[in-house]
Amino acid sequence: MEKENNKRLTVNLEEYVIQVAEEKARANFKGSLDYYINWLICRDNKSKIHKYVRKRDEDLEKKKPKLIPNSLKAAMFNNTCDFCKEPIYQGEEICKAEGYDNYIHKKCCK
């Protein structure tokens, strides 16, 4: 959950609230309060969150570069995608795209 577009938020809570939250996070979110609080807020604001996610996905879709035909292949080594900056794992589908020198995820092309 340490992504570039994540922001740090400081909140003040009663000690017993923190204790309960940490117990819950340990039991259900691999100990991550970030995941737990994210889940709580998303669950409580489903339609608004969906709207933002949809908008973000649409914006991202528009920015995707065009796939260069016949360049599709399976990654032979682990690498990083120049479009999304996420890892490319060996065996994942990758391709050449307009404006990119290196292979990127197939899912990052249109």
Ligand SMILES: [Zn+2]
């Ligand atoms: Zn990518």
